[in-house]
Amino acid sequence: MVRVHRPTPEFAGHLRVLYDRFPFDRSLADDPISVVRPLALDPRRGEIAGIFAATLAIGNTTAIRGAIGRLADAADGDLGSFITTIPSVERRKRLRAFRHRWIRGDQLAYLSDRLEAIYASDETLESIFANGMRDGGFADGLDALARRLRSPARPRGPRPPRGYRALFPSPLDPSHSPAKRLTLFVRWMVRARYPDLGYWHTVPTGELRVPLDHHVHWIAYHLGLTQRRTRSWATVEEVTRALREIDPIDPIRFDFVLCHTGxxxxxxxxxxxxxxxxxxxxxxxxxxxxxxxxA
Ligand code: SF4
Incomplete structure (x- = not known):
């Protein structure tokens, strides 16, 4: 039988102390957002840098920052212009040799085509997310985003390369994915408090969900914020509910601290x-x- 563990009644105070004492400056230098911020000079470039960086957020933070840097170099330091002014065929050429873990350059080139098509139709990633969320809830917003990013640009357009669709799981898929990378992307876009970017204004911070990587899951489980031992969307909801009881307006402010403590x-x-x-x-x-x- 699994032993239920709950935090003490003083937990809210303990978590606030952890947050207040946390050396943000030390950990910021290590976090992928530190290399996203210089690329995110306006809302459009923020979305573009953010979605590429979140897509690459696999593995240790040093490797992730290195991968974002190599992508930025391929884009001559401006991912916004890379999407809007560099032809698709040239983007594909520049990204041909790109590798980060199992992510390949042809997948990033396909993502760049998807972004080009989205912005050409006068949409933004925010409008796609917000429309999905309006029709259901936060998970529906992520689902709308995942579906749009992973589908072909045109009905008869080129099929996505091998493994591309798996880069954008949705919580509404049968696997009930925690969708950590898309959830992290939305956190960056919505929260205006440093270090996040705060470019989206249609999603309240109280609606955010926790980006559940294995560091956050480990500590959330050991603090009794969830009894679930596996990472799933249900675990995301459970941990988020617990954090919302402590700060209903901005529950995900604790994410950075929980993650970087690990x-x-x-x-x-x-x-x-x-x-x-x-x-x-x-x-x-x-x-x-x-x-x-x-002891
Ligand atoms: S194991 Fe981690 S969360 Fe638990 S007391 Fe030690 S440092 Fe704190």
Whole structure:
């Protein structure tokens, strides 16, 4: 039987202390948003840099930042102009040798074609997301975005390259994906508080969902914000509900701190008093449950 673990009644205060003490500057340098921001000079270029960067957000943060940098170099430092002024055939040529984990240049070139077609039809990624969300909820907004990005530009247009569609899973797919990368993209676009970009104004911050990578899932599970051991859309909703009880207006402000607590090594993911000692959420941590003081 799975043992249910819940945070202490003082958890909200503990989480706020973790947030307030967090060395944002240290972790910002390591985060993909640090290389997105210089490319995101206006709302259009913010969407374009953001969706490329979120698509590449697989693996460790150093490799992700390197991949975004190589993509920006291929675009002569301006991903907006890359989409709107460089012909598709030239984009394909420049991206031919691109690799990041299992993501290939031909997939990014196809994404660039999709973005070109979207902007040519006077739509934006925000309007696609917002229309989907209006018809249902946040998951429907992600679904609308995923569907539009992964479908061919025209009914008889070229088919997406191998593996392309899998880059844009939707929470409404039968797998109920947590859609971490699209959810992260929407966080960047909606939240106006640094370091996020705040270019979208039609989606309230209280509606955001947590981008559930394995660092966030690990700590959320160990703090009792979810009892689910697998990452799925249901887990995303459960963790988000718990964070919304603490800050209904901006629940996802805690995402950066929870994520980078894991990335930075501030959380060893095991009981280690040297590191866990000063951890503000130690009273709520499953690993320390029932151990009120030093082991
Ligand atoms: S107490 Fe230790 S293991 Fe638990 S969340 Fe804090 S740093 Fe991580």
């Amino acid at each position: 990335i930075s090594g501030d959380c060893p993911k095991e009981r280690d008093l040297r590191i866990c000692g000063p951890c503000a959420v130690r009273p709520d941590c499953r690993l320390w449950h029932g151990r009120r003081s030093a």
